[in-house]
């Protein structure tokens with residue numbers, strides 16, 4: 431805005447695996463005046479540091495927190511330590527943007543919400559797939575009642591991860607640090623999309639198994655979810671589908687349906703639009719979000735949508751797009767699938 435002095439942000443990314451995406455966005459944001467990176471792995475710290483020579487490097491989280499130039503910390507650490515490090519950062523006076531899942535249990539995730547309230551700092555949580563342009567359109571259509579009364583959702587995440595993926599990560603496929611397997615790690619995005627599109631959950635019935643990897647947790651789950659609005663969904667997740675077949679989000683109502691294969695439209699039958707408009711949507715997203723963004727550069731996707739949103743939220747003193755209580759919903763559903771499988775019971779939500 432002309433004539434208004436905008437606050438400039440100090441941004442640090444902790445954890446330089448997927449955290450590299452956060453670094454790239456923060457480095458390109460004109461409101462970031464100070465960039466820092468943090469990882470205990472010197473190799474990763476060095477490699478990312480070479481790419482972003484302006485970034486101040488920290489090899490311990492605690493030292494980084496003492497840096498008064500840093501306003502926001504991205505927590506891109508292994509899932510099972512998100513809450514521990516997020517709370518430390520909040521108590522050191524930093525705002526945080528936490529990778530998905532917010533943590534691996536509802537109890538630990540709630541400690542972030544408590545720290546957010548205690549410190550008055552801002553907390554954003556990454557679920558970048560909500561910002562895929564076609565997903566936003568789907569949400570808008572479902573919310574407006576364009577497919578009528580919600581009846582059924584079928585969701586499946588049919589991916590492949592080889593054994594070296596689990597062997598290399600150390601924390602992956604462990605209960606303590608990954609909190610699960612295909613459902614908690616890979617499919618958590620789609621669990622979030624399911625509850626976002628279909629509404630509050632009433633009950634969960636599920637099973638998990640280890641079908642084809644040497645891991646501690648699971649590489650396959652199947653569940654049935656009933657929603658408070660009466661709709662039902664099935665959800666399948668696996669990392670055993672060789673080759674990977676992708677992610678399918680399919681929502682059926684009394685008057686229409688939306689079927690998405692990743693970010694491409696398979697079917698789009700909704701009330702209130704002409705067959706020509708239906709075809710327009712199908713064509714616009716026929717080649718996925720990247721092509722849609724190329725055609726319309728005002729659309730922002732991926733990590734950029736949420737890292738930039740977080741920076742803007744701090745500058746303008748507003749809430750980030752997705753807060754802890756919203757992000758906790760997926761963790762609760764996933765843990766209910768695991769609990770149902772262990773106990774053989776239907777898990778009912780209050």
Ligand SMILES: NC(=O)c1ccc[n+]([C@@H]2O[C@H](COP(=O)([O-])OP(=O)(O)OC[C@H]3O[C@@H](n4cnc5c(N)ncnc54)[C@H](O)[C@@H]3O)[C@@H](O)[C@H]2O)c1
Pocket residue numbers: 444445446447448449468469470471474489490491506507508509529530531556558599615
């Ligand atoms: N949004 C997405 O699409 C997406 C994609 C991949 C991963 N993730 C999430 O991001 C998180 C990280 O996943 P990843 O695949 O990048 O894992 P990773 O193991 O590749 O990276 C984690 C990094 O954290 C570092 N680290 C561990 N403990 C640390 C500490 N105490 N202080 C500083 N650094 C520390 C490790 O050295 C490592 O470099 C997970 O929660 C995962 O679920 C999200």
